[in-house]
Amino acid sequence: MTDPRYTPLRERHEALGASFTDFGGWQMPVRYTSDLAEHRAVREAAGIFDISHMAEFTVRGAAAAEYLDYALAGRLSVMSIGKAKYSLLLAEDGGIIDDVIVYRLQDDDFLIISNAGNRDAVSAALQERTGDLAVAAEDVSDAYGLIAVQGPNSEAILAAVAGIDELTVPWAEQKYYAWAAATYNGKPLLLARTGYTGEDGFELLVAADDAAALWDDVVVAGEHHGLVAAGLAARDSLRLEAGMPLYGNELSRDIRPAQAGFGRVVVADKEDFVGKEQVTPASDARVLIGLTAEGRRAGRAGYPVVLADGTVVGEITSGALSPTLGHPIAMAYVDPSSAEEGTELFLDVRGTKIPATRTALPFYRRKK
Amino acid sequence: MTDLNSLKYSEEHEWVATDGAVATIGITDFAADALGDIVFVELPEVGTELSRGDVFGEAESTKSVSELYAPVTGKVVEINDAVVDDPALVNSSPFEGAWLIKVEIADGALDGLLDRDGYVAITEA
Numbered sequence: 001m002t003d004p005r006y007t008p009l010r011e012r013h014e015a016l017g018a019s020f021t022d023f024g025g026w027q028m029p030v031r032y033t034s035d036l037a038e039h040r041a042v043r044e045a046a047g048i049f050d051i052s053h054m055a056e057f058t059v060r061g062a063a064a065a066e067y068l069d070y071a072l073a074g075r076l077s078v079m080s081i082g083k084a085k086y087s088l089l090l091a092e093d094g095g096i097i098d099d100v101i102v103y104r105l106q107d108d109d110f111l112i113i114s115n116a117g118n119r120d121a122v123s124a125a126l127q128e129r130t131g132d133l134a135v136a137a138e139d140v141s142d143a144y145g146l147i148a149v150q151g152p153n154s155e156a157i158l159a160a161v162a163g164i165d166e167l168t169v170p171w172a173e174q175k176y177y178a179w180a181a182a183t184y185n186g187k188p189l190l191l192a193r194t195g196y197t198g199e200d201g202f203e204l205l206v207a208a209d210d211a212a213a214l215w216d217d218v219v220v221a222g223e224h225h226g227l228v229a230a231g232l233a234a235r236d237s238l239r240l241e242a243g244m245p246l247y248g249n250e251l252s253r254d255i256r257p258a259q260a261g262f263g264r265v266v267v268a269d270k271e272d273f274v275g276k277e278q279v280t281p282a283s284d285a286r287v288l289i290g291l292t293a294e295g296r297r298a299g300r301a302g303y304p305v306v307l308a309d310g311t312v313v314g315e316i317t318s319g320a321l322s323p324t325l326g327h328p329i330a331m332a333y334v335d336p337s338s339a340e341e342g343t344e345l346f347l348d349v350r351g352t353k354i355p356a357t358r359t360a361l362p363f364y365r366r367k368k
Numbered sequence: 369m370t371d372l373n374s375l376k377y378s379e380e381h382e383w384v385a386t387d388g389a390v391a392t393i394g395i396t397d398f399a400a401d402a403l404g405d406i407v408f409v410e411l412p413e414v415g416t417e418l419s420r421g422d423v424f425g426e427a428e429s430t431k432s433v434s435e436l437y438a439p440v441t442g443k444v445v446e447i448n449d450a451v452v453d454d455p456a457l458v459n460s461s462p463f464e465g466a467w468l469i470k471v472e473i474a475d476g477a478l479d480g481l482l483d484r485d486g487y488v489a490i491t492e493a
Contacts (some may be wrong), residue, residue, distance in 0.1 A: 034459075035430040233404070233431055296408045296455075298428070311420045320430065321407045350426075350433070 007052035008145045008211040016229050023232060024117030026053040031231040034061060037321045038234035042197050043366075045226025046151030048218055049235055051203070052211060055119035056144050057126055059110040061135035068102065071274060072128040073257060075267040079104045082169075084177045084194055088257055088265055089114070089125055090275030095253040096260070097246065098122050101194060103179050111190070111205075113146070115247045129274060145211025149218060150201030150238075152366075153225040158202055160221040163214070164189065170326045176200075184214055195233060198242025199366055240318050240329065243290060243361030249301060250288055250331055256281035259333070260288045261361070286314060286333035290363060291345065291356040296321055298328040299347035299354070305332045306348050313338040316347065322363060329363045330356070370463040376478055377487035378439035382483060383463065386473070391440050393456060394467040395427065397490045406458040411447040411469055418442060418471060425430040425468065427458065436468065440477040446470040 004027040013020070019027035031038060033160050059068060065077035074087040081104050089097040100120040103111040114122040119141060126137035149158055156364065158164065159171045169180035184206055195201035206214050219227065236246070242364040245251050252259055257266045259281050266279055293299070298321040305314035314334030322329045330347065338345065339358070346353040381399035385392045400406065408428035418424055418438040425436040435489040447469050451457050457466040482490070 029391050031404065034406075036456075237430060298408070299412075300433070321428075323430075 005053070008049055008208045009050045009052060009147075009215055012212055012215050013050065013229075018229075018231060021232060024053060024115065024119075026116055029229070029356070030055055031233045032229045035231075035233040035237065036323050038228055038230035039237050041226060041228040042151045042199055042230055042234060042238055043324055044152070045228075046149060046153040046157055046201075046222060047197075047228055047230030047234065048215065049148040049150065049230050050146075050215070051148050052145040052208070053116035054075075054146055055114045055116060055122060055139065055141040055207070057112040057114065057122065058138050058140050059126070059135060060108060061110060061133070062108055063133040064108045064137045065112055067130060067133045067135040070271055070272060071126060072100070072102065073266040073275065073279070074102075075274060076102050076104070076110070081106060082178055082180075083194055084179055086177075086265065088262060089122060089161050090273075090279065091125075091253060091258070092274060092278070094256045094275045094278035096247075096251045096255055096257065097125055097253065099247055099251055101192075103190075103192065118247060125274075134266060143208055143209045145206050145214070147204045147206070147211065147215060147218065148195055148197075148201060149204065149222075149227075150195045150197040150199045150230075151227075152200060153222070153227065154199070154201045157218065157222040157225045157227055157235075158191070158204075161214075161217045162221075163217050164191075167191070178361055184210060186328040196242075196244055197238035198212075198244070198364055199238075199363060207273075236318075237323055240320055240323055241329065241362065241364035243331070243363060245288070245331070246318060256285065259285050268319065284336060287336055287339050288317070288331060288333055289339050290359040290361040291316075291330045291332055291347065292355050292359045292363065293328040293330075293347055293356045295354065296326065297349050297352070297354060298331075299330045299349050299356070303350075304348040305334050305338075305356070306346050306353060307338065310342050310347065310353075312348075313345070319347075324364050328354075329359070331361070372463065373484045375463075376439075376481035376483065378437065378481055379490060380437040380439070382437065382439045384439050384478065385438055385467075386478065388454065390445065391442065391471045391473045392467045393439060393469050393471060394462055395436065397462045398489070399434075400459050400462045400472070400488040403427060403432060403434055405430045406455040408443040409451050409455045409458065409468070411452060412444050414444055414447060416444045418444060427455075438471070439481060440471055440473045442477055444469050445472050
């Protein structure tokens with residue numbers, strides 16, 4: 001058992017009265033006041049999240065783009081400078097080691113953000129796959145703090161942060177899944193219009209030593225825009241409504257990308273990439289679907305999905321009473337035969353069968 | 369405002385107020401805080417006979433499910449529909465608006481419950 005890790009924002013969370021939870025070895029704020037209030041603030045105004053536990057890697061060198069095409073499931077070499085792309089790091093057997101976001105900083109310079117709990121596995125895989133290529137992958141996680149500002153007011157809030165300056169792209173012109181460089185009090189800041197909530201928002205990568213000051217400045221700028229500090233509980237309910245998978249729930253070493261609906265993330269016609277040989281799931285492999293139900297009783301991770309006669313055909317991976325929609329929602333892996341239109345499915349909620357309707361993901365989509 | 373010292377408490381974080389033979393039962397603020405935002409409450413039918421320790425319902429929060437344990441033995445004579453309709457009452461008003469059930473108690477059924485000091489002591493343990 002290793003000691004729990006804390007982010008550079010620990011004191012901020014403590015001052016706000018956060019409850020902490022273990023997440024991938026990190027002590028992270030799960031909530032400050034109320035899960036629901038924090039969730040709603042992000043949908044209606046804005047929330048600030050500490051996501052400094054996530055891991056960052058640089059990939060640099062003349063062969064960086066070629067290397068990423070081999071190391072990851074997507075085709076990263078075609079991405080323009082200034083863009084970000086969701087991708088998957090696969091094992092040789094086609095299972096998912098992690099889901100990552102890749103940012104192209106320069107022709108031969110990329111940044112990868114991965115999940116905290118997979119940091120070591122991602123680091124090992126990235127190192128191993130460099131082979132003889134002219135590329136170096138480096139874990140730079142400890143050098144950075146990462147702050148997410150999410151919600152319809154996030155652009156207005158960040159534009160009002162005094163210390164942020166020298167943007168390479170004006171706020172209003174920053175596109176979704178793209179990044180801009182800037183400075184925070186004269187030091188480099190990376191602004192990415194990405195997030196994990198289904199709302200407009202940004203993720204701010206800053207030197208670890210400056211994270212607390214940036215947090216404070218964003219909080220001040222957000223005072224008149226309804227900004228609240230939001231914890232992991234709200235982050236989880238927001239991402240579930242947005243139909244975004246969570247590693248450990250929807251994604252794992254045992255899941256092939258196509259099962260999770262990520263067939264399109266895999267560029268199978270690439271010459272070679274790790275996992276290519278076994279990336280196609282078995283024909284009877286369970287597939288991820290969305291389910292909605294009536295009432296207020298939610299199916300939760302681990303609960304069975306059953307047919308009318310009680311036959312178990314799947315399992316819920318994430319489930320909650322949707323705060324925004326007001327009814328239960330769930331993601332579940334089910335047998336392909338039961339994923340077809342017209343199959344009557346039920347959530348087995350502690351022995352009670354609750355009728356569920358197959359629903360296309362995401363459950364919630366923000367108004368543009 | 370309920371005088372919290374006038375209530376009895378179970379180690380499972382229920383409170384009991386008595387008026388003659390009728391006990392009003394709810395869950396404490398400590399339990400409500402620990403559960404987080406309550407989003408679903410299931411209560412028994414009126415007329416259900418409960419023995420002390422029986423599961424009489426569920427309180428479901430955004431992140432967890434907790435069973436509710438009868439702190440007394442007796443028959444359910446009333447349930448609080450307001451809490452079923454608006455489970456958030458448990459968070460906002462655990463000792464007032466969010467009482468859960470009323471039970472006609474059998475003789476001696478309050479034996480073994482804690483007083484306020486005894487209950488606070490276990491929450492601080």
